[in-house]
Amino acid sequence: MSGIEDVASLAGVSKATVSRALSGRGYVSAETRLKVSDAAASLGYVVSSSASSLVTGRTNNVGVIIPMINQWFFASILEGVERALLDRGYDLMLYNVTKTVEERLRVFEYFLVRKRVDAVIAVTLEITASETERLLALGKPIVGIGGPLAGIPTLSIDDIAAARLATEHLLLLGHRDVMHVGGDIDEQMDFHVHSKRLMGYQEALTAAGVPHDEHSYVAARFDIPGGYRVGKQILGDPRRRPTAIFAASDEVAIGVILAARELGLSVPDDLSVIGIDNHPLADLFGLTTIEQRPDLQGEQAVAWVIRQLEEPGWTPPGEHTMLPSQLIIRSSTAPPRPRTV
C-alpha cells in the first residue's frame, strides 16, 4: 500500500499539495492537480480514512439503528438509507438492535460512542429518556424515523390520519360494523404506531356517530400469520363477524384475507378489508390500502442528517415531520352486502 509520500515524490510535489489536490480543498493549479491525480492513479493510491479521520474528526460513516431487518417496512427503509448514503459518499454502519437489554446497552454505551460515526439514524426506536440523552450528548446529528420522540427530530407518516382515512373509506362505502385488527399496544416495537392507528380508527367512528367499544379492536402479531390467526378467530363466529376490517398493516390484512377465503367468505362481498402500507403483495391480493414509502422516509432522514453535517447550525424543520400518505383503492373493499332480512 502506497502512502501520500509516494504520490508526492512521484508527482514531484509535497504531501501538502497532494492532499489539497486530491481533496479539492485550497489552491492547486490545474496542472499540478493533474500531475497528482495521475500519480495517484498509477500507484493505486487511496487515502487512509483512519489517518484522515484522525485529523479532521470526521469519519464519513453514518450509524443506523434498526430493530429488525426481515420485514418489508424495515428492509425498505434500510434500502432507501443505504442508497442515499452511498450516493453522497458516506458509508453505512448497521446496528440491528433487538429487544435484548444487553444488546441495547452495548450499542448505546459502546459502539455509538467510539468515535466511529458522524451521525445517527434511529429507526422506530423505542428509547428511554436516558438513552435519548446519551444520544444527544454525542453532539452528533440524529434523526429518527417514526416518532415523535422528545428532543430529536423525527419523521413518519401521520399514523392517526392514515388510520382515520382508512376507516373513513369503509364508512363511506356504507359499513357500520367495522373492526380494527392492530398490533399489540403493549408490544409496540416503536413509537406508538399501534396506539395511534387505533386512535385514528376510533376518531373516524366517533366522528361518524358509529358506536364502537373495546370489542371492536383485536390485537394481532404484526405479520401475515398474525393476521390470519386473528382473522380465523373473528370471522369464524358468524354472530361476531363484522362487514369490514381495518387492519393496521397490509401484512395483517393479507392474513385476514387468507383466513376469510379459507372460511369460504368472499372479499369484498362478505367482508371488506383495508390495510396500511401498500406492501408489494397488496396488488396480488387486490388489497385496498393507505400507501406509505419507507424507502423515501429513509432517503429523507439521510438528507437531513447530511445537511446537518455539512451545514452546521441547520436543523430539520419541526420536531416531528409527517409525510403524506394516500388511499389506493383496489378490490378488497366494497359496499356491504344488502342485509337479508
Place this chain on the structure above:
Amino acid sequence: MSGIEDVASLAGVSKATVSRALSGRGYVSAETRLKVSDAAASLGYVVSSSASSLVTGRTNNVGVIIPMINQWFFASILEGVERALLDRGYDLMLYNVTKTVEERLRVFEYFLVRKRVDAVIAVTLEITASETERLLALGKPIVGIGGPLAGIPTLSIDDIAAARLATEHLLLLGHRDVMHVGGDIDEQMDFHVHSKRLMGYQEALTAAGVPHDEHSYVAARFDIPGGYRVGKQILGDPRRRPTAIFAASDEVAIGVILAARELGLSVPDDLSVIGIDNHPLADLFGLTTIEQRPDLQGEQAVAWVIRQLEEPGWTPPGEHTMLPSQLIIRSSTAPPRPRTV
C-alpha cells in the same frame, strides 16, 4: 471529548500504561488496571478508533456486499451476519450492490479499497473475474455466501442435492408428472442457483426414468407474485396441468398455491407443491419444503472471516462448503389422486 492523556494524568500513569490497561495487551498490574479503568469510566473516555486504526492497521469493520435486502433470504443472512459480528466486537459496513454497473464499480473501485474494512463478506455476488481479482488483491479475508466462486471460499446449501431431494419426495409419493417452476436462468442474481436447482430436478427425474423435456420447466420471477403468475398460466390449462410442482423457492411455491386455490384446485388433492427454504410463511400454507438457514450461513461466514483475521494463515476448509438441508413434510404434498379412467 477527553483523550488518553487525560485518563493518564487522572490515573497518575503514562499514556502507554493506559493503552495497555484498557486494551489488555502487555503487562499491567491489577491495581493499576483498576485505577485506569476507573479514571476512564469517570471521564467517559473511549478510544478513538481512527487513532487506533492508524497505528494498528486494523479497523474492526467488516464490509458486507449484498444484492438486495428486502427478501427473506437476504434479510436473514444480514441478520445473522450482524449478530455474529456485533458479538465479536466488529462493526458491519453495509454495501447494497444492485445490478447497476456504476454502483458496482463504485463499491469495488472506491469503497472497499479505502482502508475501511478488515474483511469482506460477499453475498451471492455474481462477480467477474476482474472483480474477483480486485477483491483478492486487497489481501483481506473474504468469504462468499453462495458459490462456488473461483478463488474465494464460499458456502451455501447443496442446491443440486436439495432440488433432487425435493423432486424425489414427489416421485416417491407416486407422481410422474412433475413440473419445475424456477428462476430465470438468464437472470440469476447469484451463483447459478437457478440452474443448479433445475439440474437437481432433472437428475432426479432421469434417475427415476421419468421422461421430461424443456416444457417441464417454467421460469418465474423469484417471489410470490411471480409464482402466482406462472401458476395461473400452467394450471389454467387442464391438459397441461401436472400432478405436482417443485418450486425453486417457497415464495414461488406459495404463489403457485395461491393460483391453484383461485382456480378451485385443492392442494394437495389435485396438486402437490414443494418448495425450498422453509420461509416463515411456509407453515401457514402447509408447505412441504427443504429447509435452509440463511442466518446460520451468515454466522458461519463471519466465523470464517474473523478466524482468518485473528489467526493469520488459517483458511476455510475447501473452496466451497455445502451445508446440509433437510426435508420438512407438511400438508402440501400427497400421493397423486388415482386417475379416473
Place this chain on the structure above:
DNA sequence: TAGGATTCTGGAAGCGTTTGCAGACGAGGG
C-alpha cells in the same frame, strides 16, 4: 546471596493524513 527471569512502567517514535503559516510569484491598481 548472587544472578537471571519475570513483571511492571515510562519515554519517545511513529502511524498517514490535514492545515496554519509563511514565502514566492504574477497581475493589477494607484
Place this chain on the structure above:
DNA sequence: CCCTCGTCTGCAAACGCTTCCAGAATCCTA
C-alpha cells in the same frame, strides 16, 4: 514603479493512539 492582493506551494505541527525499548522492581532458583 511600488504596493496590495490573489494564487500557489512547502514546511512542520498536530491528530490520538500503540508499541518498541530500556530501566526499575520483584520474584525464583541455585
